[in-house]
Amino acid sequence: MNSQGEQKDLAFVHQMVGQTSTISDADFELYRNWIYQSAGISLTPTKKALVVGRLSSRLRELGVTTYRDYFEYLTTFTNQQERKLEQQRVINLLTTNETYFFREEAHFTYIQHSLFAAWAGQPIRCWSAASSTGEEAYSLAMLLDSHYPGRWQIVGTDINSQVLHIASQGIYPMLRHEHIPQVYLKKYCRKGIGSKQDTLKIVHSLRSHVKFERANLQRSLDDLGLFDLVFLRNVMIYFDKSTKQRVITNVASRLKNGGILLIGHSETLNGLDCNELQLLQPSIYQKRSNAD
Ligand SMILES: C[S@@+](CC[C@H](N)C(=O)[O-])C[C@H]1O[C@@H](n2cnc3c(N)ncnc32)[C@H](O)[C@@H]1O
Structure with missing residues (x-):
């Protein structure tokens, strides 16, 4: 049986996973505009699941519970160098890199x-x-x-x-x-x-x-x-x-x-x-x- 502390931890994890497993339309719009400005990539509204799938583990890693908070972290983080690193991380996560040798032979x-x-x-x-x-x-x-x-x-x-x-x-x-x-x-x-x-x-x-x-x-x-x-x-x-x-x-x-x-x-x-x-x-x- 889990101890009380473990149960609390589990409840916390479930709460965080729950919160990072969906993104509101308004928050999706923030990321959509940002990646368009940064990389020229156009995400259609059907790509909400892709954004969640690719960013959610980063939010959890940082202990950030909402996409709005992470967006603020990404764009207004005080230290410019760290902000740049985080922005590159998001570009890395949101680009699709499929390729293979001698593709289109x-x-x-x-x-x-x-x-x-x-x-x-x-x-x-x-x-x-x-x-x-x-x-x-x-x-x-x-x-x-x-x-x-x-x-x-x-x-x-x-x-x-x-x-x-x-x-x-x-x-x-x-x-x-x-x-x-x-x-x-x-x-x-x-x-x-x-x-x-x-x-x-x-x-x-x-x-x-x-x-x-x-x-x-x-x-x-x-x-x-x-x-x-x-x-x-x-x-x-x-x-x-x-x-x-x-x-x-x-x-x-x-x-x-x-x-x-x-x-x-x-x-x-x-x-x-x-x-x-x-x-x-x-x-x-x-x-x-x-x-x-
Ligand atoms: C699907 S891969 C194509 C790889 C390879 N050219 C091929 O045909 O197999 C698309 C690549 O474009 C890159 N990409 C997307 N937007 C870009 C941009 N604005 N500038 C440079 N590279 C970009 C992505 O990071 C990704 O690695």
Whole structure:
């Protein structure tokens, strides 16, 4: 039987879980506006459960019982540095980071068969914008290392600091290898040992060509320099039209003339003002050579 103290603790936990398991419409609106301003992400009203599912354990960890109190903590916390950290934590929790190696494989086939010859061995810079945990960037790195006999570099960026940490380490659960062709698996992945035997690590020679940094696609991206190839895949689905417009203008400004932009197969640039981008094939665009 539980002691009186334990019963009190349990009642307290139940009360807290109860309070953090729902969010009022008004409080949801606060988070919805905040994540829209911060990351450009549009949460429809159907996403209330998602916000609760992703934030509730943080509230409990802090001993905060209502979403309103946590919002105040998040936005008016006195110490600016801690507030920034907490805000990054919420961005990490509210972004959706699903990805896998060689996702939308047709793009990799296109790169190999249409771009390598056109690049003719010149040094190439590629960008995995919205890289998530890095699988997209390393898939491209495997392809380039195996088939492109020129110098190349890949930059991966994301707004989520946690996924960037995983990306930089290049360590993945073994289960994630299923889309990596056998020949690349042998050449570029090492099985972990001991407590890490269920993981694979991308070899250093490949990782040394790939760097990851935080970037918000809504803000100026000029510091990144210019690229020959950009992946902007499966991120615009989270944006409304005005954010998409801002992002596509920013991203197009980072493409060299003649450079290639790949978007997700379920995404479209229809209805956006991006005349400097010419559609080559579904989901594949080229920046016009006379774009400046
Ligand atoms: C579903 S993942 C896509 C990963 C990869 N591009 C792919 O296609 O597999 C979307 C990524 O976009 C990132 N993201 C969302 N909003 C962003 C923003 N405003 N700036 C930069 N990255 C953002 C998320 O953190 C997430 O990692």
